[in-house]
Amino acid sequence: MQIELRPVTNENWEACCALELTAEQQGFIEPNVYSIAQAGFEPALVMRAIYAADELTGFLMYNSEREELDGYWIYRLMVDHRHQGAGIGREAVRLLLAEMQQLPQAACIVVGYHPDNHVAHQLYGRLGFIDYGDRFGKEMAVRYTF
Template sequence: MKISLTQITQQNYEAICELEVTEEQEDYVASNTWSLVEAAYNPGYFTRAIIADGEPVGFFMWVQESKGKVSIWRFMVDKEHQQKSIGRVALGLALQEIKQIADLKEIEICYNPKNIVAKGFYSSFGFVEVGMDADGEDMLARIRI
């Protein structure tokens, strides 16, 4: 299976908006439609479609919070394409792209602290938990560059 990240365009945005997570995951993931609206009106928001064998199967959005810090705000794989290692490959590709940003010092991601799978997944990429986010709701993990 060939997996890549691509720009979201007039040709693929509808397919990205139609992607869904499982019912159990819905409380943890903002809609792709809302994320695309946010990115359209906020500088420093970057979106990518996750493509598997030519088909949109997932979505990323990251935000350049400051010159040295990027936060991954959205990351999802459609429920029909989960458990196929697509997310693992896609996160690796996203991190490669993000690390090309000049003067980058850290990459952050947040997740539900009760989600042991997320903790193991992100730590396998080098994310280290640093404590709860400012709202006290999500675990904050960071990669220092």
């Protein structure tokens, strides 16, 4: 299945807002509508829509400026509940890492997630993110280095 990251635009932002998580996952991540609003006020945030075989399947957002841990942060990654388990999130993160590697002096990518989000923990671990024990509020932060 062909996975692509495309910009969030006037044509697809509402469809991004309509993507849904499972009931169990909803406490782990802000709704996409919140992320889209946040990006409107923070110009360093970059949003991407995840497409699989030309169908919108997910949403992600990252910061194009370095932050804590001297890294660029992935703020959001979600795949609609109807498309989970098909490897879309894994491939989207691989594509995102390639995109983020082009940022100035990109050596470290950081993602934070709720410690009870075992799916995220497994996904990021399989992709080479390492847990060095960093914690920010309720979230654990794992790092990927190029």
